[in-house]
Amino acid sequence: MTLARALIVLILCGAVGPTPTMAERLVVSLSNNRVAVTSSFVGENLVLFGVIEPGPDRASLRSNYDLVVTMTGPSQTMRTRRKERVLGIWVNIDSREFIRVPSYLTILSNRPVDGIANADVRRRLQIGLDNFLLTQRIGPDIADTVRDDPYRVAFVRLQTLYGLYRQSSSAVTFLTPSVFRVAIPLPSNVPTGSYPIDVKLFSGGQMVARTTSTLEVIKTGVEQYVVDASRNYGLIYGAATSLMALLIGWFASVVFRKD
Amino acid sequence: VQIYLPIADLPVNIFLVLGMGLAVGFISGMFGIGGGFLMTPLLIFIGISPAVAVASVASHIAASSCTGAITYWRRRAIDVALAMMLLSAGIIGTAFGVWLFTELRALDQLDLVIGLSYVTLLSIVGALMIYESVRAELRARKGMPATLRRPGSHNWVHGLPLKMRFKRSKIYVSAIPVWGIGFIIGFIGAILGIGGGFLLVPMLIYFLRVPTATVIGTSMVLTLITMASATVMHAVTNHLVDAILALILMVGGVIGAQFGVRTGQKMRGERLRLLLGLLVFAVGMRFAYQLVVVPDDLYSIRQVTE
Numbered sequence: 001m002t003l004a005r006a007l008i009v010l011i012l013c014g015a016v017g018p019t020p021t022m023a024e025r026l027v028v029s030l031s032n033n034r035v036a037v038t039s040s041f042v043g044e045n046l047v048l049f050g051v052i053e054p055g056p057d058r059a060s061l062r063s064n065y066d067l068v069v070t071m072t073g074p075s076q077t078m079r080t081r082r083k084e085r086v087l088g089i090w091v092n093i094d095s096r097e098f099i100r101v102p103s104y105l106t107i108l109s110n111r112p113v114d115g116i117a118n119a120d121v122r123r124r125l126q127i128g129l130d131n132f133l134l135t136q137r138i139g140p141d142i143a144d145t146v147r148d149d150p151y152r153v154a155f156v157r158l159q160t161l162y163g164l165y166r167q168s169s170s171a172v173t174f175l176t177p178s179v180f181r182v183a184i185p186l187p188s189n190v191p192t193g194s195y196p197i198d199v200k201l202f203s204g205g206q207m208v209a210r211t212t213s214t215l216e217v218i219k220t221g222v223e224q225y226v227v228d229a230s231r232n233y234g235l236i237y238g239a240a241t242s243l244m245a246l247l248i249g250w251f252a253s254v255v256f257r258k259d
Numbered sequence: 260v261q262i263y264l265p266i267a268d269l270p271v272n273i274f275l276v277l278g279m280g281l282a283v284g285f286i287s288g289m290f291g292i293g294g295g296f297l298m299t300p301l302l303i304f305i306g307i308s309p310a311v312a313v314a315s316v317a318s319h320i321a322a323s324s325c326t327g328a329i330t331y332w333r334r335r336a337i338d339v340a341l342a343m344m345l346l347s348a349g350i351i352g353t354a355f356g357v358w359l360f361t362e363l364r365a366l367d368q369l370d371l372v373i374g375l376s377y378v379t380l381l382s383i384v385g386a387l388m389i390y391e392s393v394r395a396e397l398r399a400r401k402g403m404p405a406t407l408r409r410p411g412s413h414n415w416v417h418g419l420p421l422k423m424r425f426k427r428s429k430i431y432v433s434a435i436p437v438w439g440i441g442f443i444i445g446f447i448g449a450i451l452g453i454g455g456g457f458l459l460v461p462m463l464i465y466f467l468r469v470p471t472a473t474v475i476g477t478s479m480v481l482t483l484i485t486m487a488s489a490t491v492m493h494a495v496t497n498h499l500v501d502a503i504l505a506l507i508l509m510v511g512g513v514i515g516a517q518f519g520v521r522t523g524q525k526m527r528g529e530r531l532r533l534l535l536g537l538l539v540f541a542v543g544m545r546f547a548y549q550l551v552v553v554p555d556d557l558y559s560i561r562q563v564t565e
Contacts, residue, residue, distance in 0.1 A: 037263060039262050039263050039503075040262070040263065041263045042263075042270050076562055076563075077562070077563040078560050078561065078562055079367065079560065079562075079563050080558055080559070080560050081367050081558065081559050081560075081561065082557055082558055083557045083559070084557070088551060089550040090550060090551075090553070090554050091368075091371055092367045092370070092371065092559070095367055097563065151558075154556075154557075155558075155560060157558075158556070158558060159560070188263070188269065188270045189268060189269050191268070222265075222503075223263060223265040224265075226265040226501075226502055226503060227265050227266065230265075230494060230498045230500065230502075234496075234498055235491065235494070235495050237500070237502070238490050238491035238494025238495055238500060239491055240502075241318045241491075241494065241500055241505055242318060242321060242487040242488075242490045242491055244318070244322075244502070244505070244506065244509070245318045245319070245321035245322035245325060245490070245505070246321065246322070246325050246483075248322045248325075248506075248509045248513055249322040249323065249324070249325025249326040249483075249513060250325060250326070250329060251513075252322075252326045252513035252514070252516070252517065253325075253326045253329040253330055256326075256517040
């Protein structure tokens, strides 16, 4: 009973919180809510469809909408290292730790984000890779740095290179003024876990509606079995791998025996 | 055909990996070595993280040296007593190597240590092998018999205490250098993902004067057991052994080794050692180049396990 009441209070707080009253309603649907990483997984292209509907306090829709979709992967702590020449050889000399940053991050929109909202709004709502909060451990503090911090730049650049971070201003297509389609590429090196999708609707430089969805990336079958075994039963897993090596070695010597 | 590797967390072309297994297996069969010093860099080259490569190659070497060991066992060319002595120290070396591997990974210096060790080990051993085999070749050309083993010629190793007799190899040496060699091989194997056969064979010949008849078989038994235990230890401490990757490599490796053995038997010993020396030296130089040349990217990312 108390828990239920607490929940109701929370929901109410969320509804009347700092977010503006929603004049429009967003309805989205993902082509696939669950992606299974199997032995033949080479990445996948997801499609998110959505419709903008007039909310209760607005009878008709506005004429121009902009849409920003942010999908984030499970958070990971990553270390960015920098090499420097020491006595003629290149050595990792310094590093910076990025604490609980998304392992996958894609920010998709229908046009360049600087046309959608002003810098202030973009920073507040973390629109664009430059504005996304990437917390670093700097001495005793944990904070994001300026956007042109060399470690931050290198981190974003490398993650983009691996296909894990991405910003695109052409991935969102409006099929009609109120129906849209978002193409979300999922590369093959994505980690497993839960991928929240945050859909924000803008009009006239302000956010007017927001909704969320979730994608699950899971390993199945043999892959899951192998990962579980190696994590939880290291000794048995190692022994089994060694045994497999011995059996294959023995088998080969029997098959190819000449005498 | 792409196959997804669950631990390395990336898809690879199954035929590419199988082909690498075959090629390295061929070389390992031809020269009687594990081939880890070739396989680990190749895996790193196709994008597998050095840590996963080192851990998975251990089981691949175990498979190929198992085939070799069985063949030599049938020919009674294995000195079990010597192998067991080397092994008792080898296991300790392996455990120490796995521990250091974990520490260095945490310090972000694993890649550097792997690189530097490869350069030093491979270029020195490669250069020595080239020198030695060229000398033997020249001597053979002048019509002098090539004698590797000079009975009666003792070095400082033979002055050490704790002497033991190894019947199959017909040697009488101190246990101290035997343990020392075992420890070094186990240690290097665990850190660098190599069986150490190309180091162990010359060490046994030059320091202990083990005859050529038993040296390769004995070395293979040692490689087999240290690599099998390195697999288990890497699996327990770092959870980095990719069984699927290992399986593909093993299948390719054992088949390639059979053809390698046949090719190797058709060649003269000195010629074979010269080729191996050149190969070892070339791989060493490749690593040196990588350390010295300006990297494509000064920055790199590594996931921190919490």
